[in-house]
Amino acid sequence: MTWALTVAFLATLALGIPVAFCLALSSLVFLLLSGDIPLHLIPQRMFTGMDSFPLMAVPFFILAGELMNSAGITQKIVRFSTALVGHIRGGLAHVNIVASMFFAGISGSAVADTAALGSILIPAMEKDGYSKSFSAAVTASSSVIGPIIPPSIPVVIYALVGSVSVGGLFLAGVVPGVLIGVGLMVVAYFLAKKHGYGTKQPRVSFGEFLQALWGAIIPLLMPLIILGGILSGVFTPTEAASVAVAYAVVVGLLVLRTLKLSHLPDIFYRSMLTTSTILMVMACANIFSWILGTEMIPQKVAKVITSLSENPYVLxxxxxxxxxxxxxxxxxxxxxxxxxxxxxxxxxHAGIDPIHFGIVVVMNLMIGLITPPLGLCLFVCCSVSKVDLVELVRANMPFLLVELITLFLVAYVPQVVLFLPRLFGY
Known part of the structure; x- marks a missing residue:
């Protein structure tokens, strides 16, 4: 009956049905055709797919990101990034990339980074002489860093599915995220120089730099609090996420005073909408995963892959x-x-560390956000910049190539990923 599951899943996916419902409908088709499995298995497996205390970290991280973004921290991060790298050739492109690296420590979501930074920096880059397609490509490609540098929602999900340490995975994502950012900046520099993008910006004075740093220090402390609390054992990843929410509320309402009580209903609504989407995917995927397990699909796939080669590098x-x-x-x-x-x-089985493998998986799938046909970050950038998708994909190719090179560096040089986790005993 595996063929029915596969055909139903691919058919519903091709019809453009949301992924959660593709998983649920294809699972329903399998259960109906099997005939001997009761349908009450569906709600049971959906519930167990969401019945996890560590999973509570996901809505808290989403809420913390929404609160910090609504408090106006995006502008503060952009201002600090400008003071840091704005004077380099192609300054605003570098600001875009560095801001994505800083913003990654707050939202943990590539799509959120694209929307928040793209709405500010794409128009600013166009005004400064950058082409629309280049501006959108820089924004889309740098947003991939969001789910790699901690905190990261995909990393939390991987940790739950693979029973791997969240703290170790958070640490493992730091160096790869920075490597992607540096690689994108190198490409942006040469492309800006080649096409004459951007105006020459003067280096800021030391006093202006300190002022920009002081404005950004409060939001940038949040990832340090999260990582520090987890690594010191003060709180679990789930508790760290709730601490992040409390920190965001205090900063927004009492310190910066840019967050108003009237903003909270809309913030909670957006957070609930995003959370419910993720939880629905997890619930429906749990039915699908149960069927894969009972049909021994993992073992069959493993047998096929390992029959091709036992070499870890080839695998x-x-x-x-x-x-x-x-x-x-x-x-x-x-x-x-x-x-x-x-x-x-x-x-x-091939001797690959689960933490190392987790970062490889997350990087691979996040790069999918900037590849057609379903690259969500591409569509967000198209919406913000009004650039044609084909034009954006073409402009994004040099940045995509850098990310793929970084991915293979991370995959084949495990020390890049495992250095920090090993340093802290993971």
Whole structure:
């Protein structure tokens, strides 16, 4: 009956049905055709898919990001990034990338980074002489950093599915995220120089730099509080997420005073909408995963992959290619829930560290956010910049190439990922 599950899933996906319902409907088709499995399994598996205390970290991190963004911290981060790298050739492109790296420590979501920074920086870059397609490409490609540098919602989901330490994964994402940012800045520099993008900006004075740093220090402390609390054992990742919310409320209402009580209903609404989408995907994916398990699909896939080669390097290449293709067609969180139970045992059998493998998986699937046909960050940038999708994809190719090179560096040089986790005993 596996063929029915596969056909139903691909058919509903091709029809443009949301991923959560694709998973649910294809699972329903399988159960109806099997005939001997009671349908009350569906609500039971949906409930168990969401019945997890660590999963509570997801809505809290989403809410913390919404609160900090509504408090106006985006402008403060952009101002500090401008003081830091605005004087380099292609200054606003570098500001865009560095701001994404800083913003990653707050939102943990690539799409949120694209929307928040794109609405500010794409018009500013156009005004400064950058082409629309280049501005949108920089914004989309740098947003991939968001779910890699901690805190990260996809990393939390991977940790739940793969039973891996959240703290270790958070630490493991720091160096790869910085490497992607540096690589994007190098490409932006040469493209800006080649096309004459941007006006020459003077280096800010030391006093202006300190003023910009002081304005950004409060929002930038949040990821340090989260990581510090987890690593010191003061609180769990779930508790760290709730502390982040409390910190965001205090900063927005009492310190910066840019967050008003009247803003809270809309913030809670947006947070609930995003959370419910993620939880629905997880609930429906749990039914799908249960069917895959009972049909022994992971074992069959593992047998096929390992029959091609037992070499860890070749296995990593095959897994990377598979994840890249999956990321082009499937939303990242759903792909993690479906693919990790299949691929993680193969990786562990080949001697690949689960923390290392987790960052490889997340990076691969997040790159899918800037690849057609379902790259969400591409569509957000198209909406903000009014650039044609084909034009944006073409402009994004140099940045995509850098991210793929970084991905393979991370995949084949595990020390890049594992240095910080090993330093802290993970």
């Amino acid at each position: 990593l290449l095959l897994i990377n290619l598979l994840l890249f293709v999956v990321g082009c067609f499937l939303e990242g969180l759903a792909a993690i829930i479906i693919m990790v139970p299949i691929l993680l045992p193969i990786a562990q």
